[in-house]
Amino acid sequence: MNQESMQASAELLDMLMQLLDESTPQELLPRIAKVACQVLHADSAVLEIPAELADEPFRFAYPASVAISSSAVRRAREEKTAVLWNQADGDVDISKSIVKNKLTSIMVAPFRTPSANVVSGFLYLQREARKEPFTEMEKKLFDQFVHVSEKIAFSAYNRQSDRESLDALRGITRxxxxxxxxxxxxxxxxxxxxxxxxxxxxxxxxxxxxxxxxxxxxxxxxxxxxxxxxxxxxxxxxxxxxxxxxxxxxxxxxxxxxxxxxxxxxxxxxxxxxxxxxxxxxxxxxxxxxxxxxxxxxxxxxxxxxxxxxxxxxxxxxxxxxxxxxxxxxxxxxxxxxxxxxxxxLPPLRERGQDVLLLAEDFAKHYAQEYGLGRFHFSRAAEKALLAYSFPGNVRELENKVQKALVQAEKCIIQPKDLELDVLREKVKESPRTLKESREISDRAVIDSALRDANGNLTLAATILGVDRKVLREIMERLNMKKEEYKKMRN
The missing domain is CATH 3.40.50.300 (P-loop containing nucleotide triphosphate hydrolases)
Incomplete structure (x- = not known):
């Protein structure tokens, strides 16, 4: 293998590793088209998959509007392999598309379903006239790229199907x-x-x-x-x-x-x-x-x-x-x-029970992927802390807590201290009879402490608590707490 081939293969491997990071078909398929453009230095790409592979037909163009040659797509489906056409080729129908759209060359490969011989879609690349045409070596690389991308896509669909089945068993709706x-x-x-x-x-x-x-x-x-x-x-x-x-x-x-x-x-x-x-x-x-x-x-x-x-x-x-x-x-x-x-x-998060754990898991997965971290899990103690906390800032506050926890957690296991909820719970000194009473006592104790530290300044108290000023004012109204009482203390 010559130096150029080794470099192309290394680049392809690096790009394929990027595809493995995408967890859902909706995230993966556009990425496949974009990566194909990068690794093969194409100007545009189209990936199309009909409903037999997905619940709904899928078509992604990069950039947003791409004119394609239907003759080239039909030929690729018939031959069931990656095919290449350049300006010099003699196919009249395809040559018309190349000239009309000011292209140098076109490459198309069928994108197959899990059934080995059933073609369901295609991946289409093209270069504009200002660039060199695709080579035979790039065609082989393209064929390999599509073959591996198909397998990654099928795995993503299977994971989504498994997740939907598991959600149904757990009574989860998305x-x-x-x-x-x-x-x-x-x-x-x-x-x-x-x-x-x-x-x-x-x-x-x-x-x-x-x-x-x-x-x-x-x-x-x-x-x-x-x-x-x-x-x-x-x-x-x-x-x-x-x-x-x-x-x-x-x-x-x-x-x-x-x-x-x-x-x-x-x-x-x-x-x-x-x-x-x-x-x-x-x-x-x-x-x-x-x-x-x-x-x-x-x-x-x-x-x-x-x-x-x-x-x-x-x-x-x-x-x-x-x-x-x-x-x-x-x-x-x-x-x-x-x-x-x-x-x-829309009910507040404190009235949604186990939903807090579902949302926390989704936030952890999303931000761990965005930050380039590994897969995180919540300890049982962390789950109990999430369920016990009243979340005055609701889902927005939960999202914020989880983002912070990902940075602070060790060995990809989120503990109560990482969520910064255990300190809030320790301030509850009464013995309420109901969960609602417990949450109100917790909220009141935390807000009381923050207002005292802020000398009755509502904006400063909200900053201490890590919530929006409007959120704090709303909770205080619900608990019948008056900021004026804390200003009197200051005087």
Whole structure:
């Protein structure tokens, strides 16, 4: 083997090792196409697998839009091996594609199903005219790459099938990024499924960090609008003076800094779904304008007088008690009835039982892979600590705790100290009769200590606890704790 062949083989081996890191077919298949481009120095690639191998037909193009030669694909399937065509070859149909698309050469290989002689898909590579054509040696390398990639793909499908079978035995359900086994989540998802095909507005209620946007994205993905955009904004994070421009867009020169004309999120989400997070924080002036859009289905950009029709589904979310906000004249009652045609209540993590362990496992797997670490396991003590803790920051806090634990854990085993939950539990000094009482006592003790250390400063106390200020304020309201009492202590 010459030096060039050895170098190519070494590069191929390194790339194949990257493929082994991908755990699911959905992650693996796009990676195969990209790696093929890298190792064979191609300009573009297409990997296509029909439904006989996957639950749904799969097609991935790298870059996003690639024109392919159907004649080349058909020939590769007929010959059942990797095939190569260059500009100099005499095949009229394929030569037309090469000339039309300004290519130097094309390589295609069948991508087989586990049945040895059944061709199910193909991997397609091409080089543009500015590059040297593929060589016979590269064709052999391509054939080897596809052969190994097929085996890796089949293993990924088998692992996914095994996982689904195991999930079914354990009573675990997965809906996109949502995983659960609890009855509270099952009831909420069953209710959500009734809304999927309807265009009516939905409001998702739940504490901060419970995953309201994750749920909204899943609803969109299962709706007739799934192929259209999903656009999300946080109404509580946008300055009031910019809110109208961000929602409805503006024209050039409409205000200082408007150097060009821009679309708002309503236009960006055209035909799809607009997710308005923390809608309870929307200023009253903008509530009036939002109501008008929902009633009349058109928007007007800032600085313009033209009405632009819009067709979007509104999914909003809030942790605020809107009924109370209406009584206090902080939220318009007419807007309330517009956005709350259908309502979903997302339960807090403390009411989801074993779900906390399922989510922790998924987070550990995801971040261990992202950080390039090994496979991690939770000790029994760590599992008990997770179940005993109330998670005031909900799923977002759990994700944060698991990320930290991966860095601190030894020998890939996560212990309670790595999760930083054991210190919180030691502060519980009373003997409650119920789990709910235990969690409330734990929350109260920890927040009390943080507020004392922060001299009643809510922002500093939230930083000490590692949660968002809004989360801390919400928990204090639930526990009837007043920050003013701690400011009196300071004085």
């Amino acid at each position: 809906k996109g990024a949502i995983v659960y086994s609890s009855e509270s989540m099952a009831k909420m998802i069953a209710k959500a499924e009734k809304f999927l095909a309807l265009p009516a507005p939905i409001i998702i209620r739940g504490e901060t960090g419970t995953g309201k946007e994750v749920l909204a994205r899943w609803i969109h993905s299962q709706s007739p609008r799934a192929e259209k955009p999903f656009v999300a904004i946080n109404c509580g994070a946008i300055p009031e003076n910019l809110m109208e421009s961000i929602l409805f867009g503006h024209v050039k020169g409409s205000f200082t800094g408007a150097i060009d004309t821009r679309k708002g999120v309503f236009e960006e989400a055209e035909g799809g779904t607009l997710f308005l997070d923390e809608i309870g924080e929307l200023p009253l002036t903008m509530q009036v304008k939002l109501l008008r859009v929902l009633q009349e289905h058109h928007i007007t950009r800032v600085g313009d007088n033209r009405e632009i029709p819009v067709n979007v589904r509104i999914i909003s979310a809030t942790h605020v008690n809107l009924e109370k906000a209406i009584e206090e004249h902080r939220f318009r009652e007419d807007l309330y009835y517009r956005i709350q045609v259908m309502s979903l209540d």
